Amino acid sequence: MATQHSRSAARLMMAPAVTLLLGWMLVPLAMTLYFSFKKYLPLRGGDLGWVGFENYVRFVTSSAFWPSIQTTLVIVGGVLVITTVLGVALALLLDQPMWGQGPVRILVIAPFFVMPTVSALVWKNMFMDPNYGLLADLWRAFGAEPVQWLSQASVPSIIMIVAWQWLPFATLILLTAIQSLDSEQLEAAEMDGAPSPKRFWYIILPHLGRAISVVILIQTIFLLGIFAEIFVTTGGAFGTKTLTYLIYQRVLESQNVGLGSAGGVYAIILANILAIFLMRIVGKNLDN
Amino acid sequence: MGRIVLEKVVKRFGQAEVIPPLDLTIEDGEFTVFVGPSGCGKSTLLRLIAGLEDVSSGRIVIDGTDATELAPAKRGLAMVFQSYALYPHMTVRRNIAFPMKMAGMDQAEQDRRIAKAAEALNLTDYLDRKPGQLSGGQRQRVAIGRAIVREPQAFLFDEPLSNLDAALRVGMRLEISELHKRLNTTMIYVTHDQVEAMTMADKIVVLRAGHIEQVGSPLDLYRTPRNLFVAGFIGSPRMNFIDGAEAAKHGAHTIGIRPEHMEVSSTSGLWKGRVGVAEHLGSDTFIHVHDTGLAETMTIRVDGEVDLHHGDTVYMTPREEMLHRFDAQGLRMAEVGVPA
Numbered sequence: 001m002a003t004q005h006s007r008s009a010a011r012l013m014m015a016p017a018v019t020l021l022l023g024w025m026l027v028p029l030a031m032t033l034y035f036s037f038k039k040y041l042p043l044r045g046g047d048l049g050w051v052g053f054e055n056y057v058r059f060v061t062s063s064a065f066w067p068s069i070q071t072t073l074v075i076v077g078g079v080l081v082i083t084t085v086l087g088v089a090l091a092l093l094l095d096q097p098m099w100g101q102g103p104v105r106i107l108v109i110a111p112f113f114v115m116p117t118v119s120a121l122v123w124k125n126m127f128m129d130p131n132y133g134l135l136a137d138l139w140r141a142f143g144a145e146p147v148q149w150l151s152q153a154s155v156p157s158i159i160m161i162v163a164w165q166w167l168p169f170a171t172l173i174l175l176t177a178i179q180s181l182d183s184e185q186l187e188a189a190e191m192d193g194a195p196s197p198k199r200f201w202y203i204i205l206p207h208l209g210r211a212i213s214v215v216i217l218i219q220t221i222f223l224l225g226i227f228a229e230i231f232v233t234t235g236g237a238f239g240t241k242t243l244t245y246l247i248y249q250r251v252l253e254s255q256n257v258g259l260g261s262a263g264g265v266y267a268i269i270l271a272n273i274l275a276i277f278l279m280r281i282v283g284k285n286l287d288n
Numbered sequence: 289m290g291r292i293v294l295e296k297v298v299k300r301f302g303q304a305e306v307i308p309p310l311d312l313t314i315e316d317g318e319f320t321v322f323v324g325p326s327g328c329g330k331s332t333l334l335r336l337i338a339g340l341e342d343v344s345s346g347r348i349v350i351d352g353t354d355a356t357e358l359a360p361a362k363r364g365l366a367m368v369f370q371s372y373a374l375y376p377h378m379t380v381r382r383n384i385a386f387p388m389k390m391a392g393m394d395q396a397e398q399d400r401r402i403a404k405a406a407e408a409l410n411l412t413d414y415l416d417r418k419p420g421q422l423s424g425g426q427r428q429r430v431a432i433g434r435a436i437v438r439e440p441q442a443f444l445f446d447e448p449l450s451n452l453d454a455a456l457r458v459g460m461r462l463e464i465s466e467l468h469k470r471l472n473t474t475m476i477y478v479t480h481d482q483v484e485a486m487t488m489a490d491k492i493v494v495l496r497a498g499h500i501e502q503v504g505s506p507l508d509l510y511r512t513p514r515n516l517f518v519a520g521f522i523g524s525p526r527m528n529f530i531d532g533a534e535a536a537k538h539g540a541h542t543i544g545i546r547p548e549h550m551e552v553s554s555t556s557g558l559w560k561g562r563v564g565v566a567e568h569l570g571s572d573t574f575i576h577v578h579d580t581g582l583a584e585t586m587t588i589r590v591d592g593e594v595d596l597h598h599g600d601t602v603y604m605t606p607r608e609e610m611l612h613r614f615d616a617q618g619l620r621m622a623e624v625g626v627p628a
């Protein structure tokens with residue numbers, strides 16, 4: 001329908017947005033690539049020239065690299081499992097007609113509006129503090145020794161904090177998906193003799209397949225970069241050093257911009273591998 | 289086997305009484321059609337029988353046992369929904385197999401019944417497709433297939449043809465009638481389309497606002513509608529109603545005459561009018577007549593082609609024995625010498 005004229009007008013009007021977006025992405029990417037091939041130590045001599053792939057080799061051969069990849073995957077995986085399983089459960093609950101549905105839904109979504117730094121601080125001080133945290137009180141109430149959450153169970157603690165933040169997102173997407181299910185399908189299944197667990201398994205869950213893959217895809221992309229939650233709780237100690245955190249340490253704590261940039265490039269590669277892999281799954285789900 | 293009895297069944301949604309106390313018996317093997325305007329409670333009544341809604345009071349007896357509190361799956365009924373309600377992620381085969389799988393039937397028997405149903409419904413070539421890859425008519429057949437493999441006591445259909453185009457609708461109508469003749473199972477069929485009701489039913493139940501207005505065979509309803517509502521609802525085109533002096537001549541408050549029960553002439557007759565729109569269907573012609581002084585417009589049906597044009601004067605003479613007389617309450621009055 002679009003004429004030649006209106007098409008070129010459309011291009012012209014989109015141009016500023018596209019340019020801005022490209023700049024936004026390309027400039028940092030180009031700078032990361034640029035620095036990753038340099039020996040660049042801001043406090044120890046600055047730019048010390050090109051070093052080829054030395055930074056890349058050093059980054060992967062450092063003893064912190066593989067553990068950081070592992071930690072990243074464990075945290076991302078843990079959060080994904082918790083948010084999708086609980087998200088489906090919560091969405092099912094919220095879909096039931098009940099008194100005060102509106103306010104309850106808003107409350108459930110609330111954690112998503114809390115900034116990561118804030119929520120991590122709240123968890124760290126209000127819940128997980130071994131002396132005056134609520135969880136410590138709870139443990140003591142049962143006569144047990146309070147758990148030093150962030151040192152003794154550091155990775156699960158971080159998974160818990162991040163899952164708490166992302167659960168509303170998963171719930172929201174899954175709730176809308178559940179609401180889009182044609183109720184006649186459930187009624188048909190009921191008449192076909194499927195009790196509610198089977199209706200869930202054969203009708204609701206397949207219907208949610210698409211939404212679940214979208215949740216997983218989007219969350220993975222964001223979760224690969226979690227930083228604030230680790231920074232304000234363990235500071236990367238006790239085995240909570242993710243790839244992102246390692247890069248941060250290389251750049252800011254060791255003041256080695258080149259090495260950190262090489263790590264950044266690895267992070268991009270990791271994210272892309274996961275993204276392609278997930279897109280395949282989502283694509284397959286979107287097909288039918 | 290599939291005899292269904294409703295005793296004083298009431299359904300309320302909150303304050304609104306959608307079905308006032310209602311008694312109805314559906315005999316085994318009967319093809320019963322619930323017909324009525326949109327929103328009159330047809331679907332609700334069907335869903336009460338299916339068990340998808342709980343009755344507010346009253347009893348539902350299926351095959352001699354009280355089914356009022358029975359779960360839908362335990363009532364031995366199969367339902368075909370308006371939206372077909374196929375399971376979109378399952379193939380046609382798995383859709384049809386679903387009720388049998390839930391019942392834990394053995395695989396060989398399942399396969400046998402699927403093959404039989406697929407053959408009867410012309411679905412054999414489509415068994416491995418998903419519902420999304422089928423046409424409306426095929427989806428409808430899958431939904432019917434899923435119902436028949438259960439070998440239920442009765443089938444419930446809720447406006448199953450309303451999503452199909454006109455040609456398919458006629459075809460599917462025949463197929464469902466055919467299916468009923470073959471299986472001889474009780475069927476309850478809900479529709480707002482009186483043509484479907486007339487063509488398919490053994491027994492029509494005309495509903496208005498949850499009330500049963502009349503129960504009877506299609507021809508009963510056509511010949512002796514119990515009141516103005518049924519008279520106006522059954523039959524196409526609609527019956528003409530005349531109030532006032534002309535009706536008083538016949539000792540009635542309102543008289544009704546069907547469009548097909550009037551003689552038409554361009555020279556002489558009892559009533560005179562002016563031709564409005566003429567709808568030519570080839571086999572017959574519907575002529576809308578204005579300015580009769582009797583009713584806003586009247587419709588007459590004449591066989592084949594007629595030489596009448598817009599604006600022409602036309603004379604109509606009702607066939608006396610085909611006149612319907614109604615009293616001030618809208619109820620049918622006894623025919624002269626014959627009780628109503």
Ligand SMILES: Nc1ncnc2c1ncn2[C@@H]1O[C@H](COP(=O)(O)OP(=O)(O)O)[C@@H](O)[C@H]1O
Pocket residue numbers: 301306324325326327328329330331332333
């Ligand atoms: N779940 C419900 N809650 C409240 N009112 C309902 C519900 N289902 C149906 N109704 C009302 O009951 C009446 C009959 O509806 P329905 O049986 O669907 O009519 P039909 O199938 O004859 O078009 C309508 O007025 C409708 O608004």
Ligand SMILES: [Mg+2]
Pocket residue numbers: 330331332447
């Ligand atoms: Mg309906």
